Amino acid sequence: MTSADLNPDPRTDPRSDSLADAAYGMIRNRILDGVLGVGAPVSVLGLATDLEMSRSPVRYAVERLLSERLLRRVAGTIAVAAPDRYELLDSLAVRTQLEALAARLAAPRIDERTLEELVIVHDRFRSAVDNGDQDGARRADSDFHHAIQELAGNECLAESLERVRTQVILGAYSTAWVTSRGPAVLEHERVLRALEDQDGQAAEAAMIRHLDNLTTRITREWRAQDTAEDATTKRRSTPRAPGGGR
Template structure:
């Protein structure tokens, strides 16, 4: 689960607001409004917005900065990278996770079943679950790279977990990933993670096709 941003870190505060869905793709970010929201001067806000634009999390719309959105190709590229990095994390977790970490993962799966009627809460829980796998890999460089990938995931306007039936299926997929990690089977854990994200990507593609008609 992401740590709470330091109250004086404008970049982290804005990033956290995007990650939590306070600001979604296409939303305009205004210096003065952000300064009021976070009770800080406009200078660190301005510097944070410039940094977020450099990181391609914000884009220009005339003179305004708005939260970026992902087109079809960007989404496909993101899933390709995410899938391989997450599969590596699962494989490493199978080798290095402590028994306590495995128990936490298993408990997350069971506790998340109570959230099946709340897609947004389930989406947040899903991020916590994946972040726990990242940490269980015990590879700080991989965790950093996956952090960047998951920040970009926030640029998708909807969660695939909102599709009827997807939440329950996703939790079953999570359970299979945990079983493989608990068994110390790195190859099976990686395969289960790849299958999980392949299904999630397919759900998003179906959503996109229906939206575009």
């Protein structure tokens, strides 16, 4: 399962209601897949040309993405949003509680087929981690959580989660943090075991632990980055000895 599976090409998807929805889906996928990088300027004309569409549906899609904070107006232009650290932490705090609820609701609904699908996604995640494929790991991780969200069977929860997860994905791109994915593999396995047992409370607890640990890993990486930057700044600002001796 890939982001394309979860968000099929609206131009060929019979469920798509209009060209505007098609434009929205394709632009959104490009943002979440990192094709349109954070901070990258976008224009209705440029997107319409790339998508081989007229400007009207693309303009609608851009306005919708602005309302969802995937795009932002910056100095008179429109660009892919670049959430800062505080915005990412806020999104993670909300996401933790929503995903925990999704895991609890999903547990009694899981069956042999859906469990097998989750295992396949998890195996793809583990393989990407083992091979150092950061983009592949990011996509598989997103697919794993999205599958649980869908399995929960709660439309209101899914809508709320979809919005907050997009902010987390953008934050991950924009802050350039690099954390060990190894622990996340084990944490996913704990969630899987709880779902296999159809134990809602255990699935909820495992998901909270996973996302709390993720937040800890992110903030630890930020501290390391800040320490390194402070040390570099200090070295650059330290006066040289008279005569510039070595």
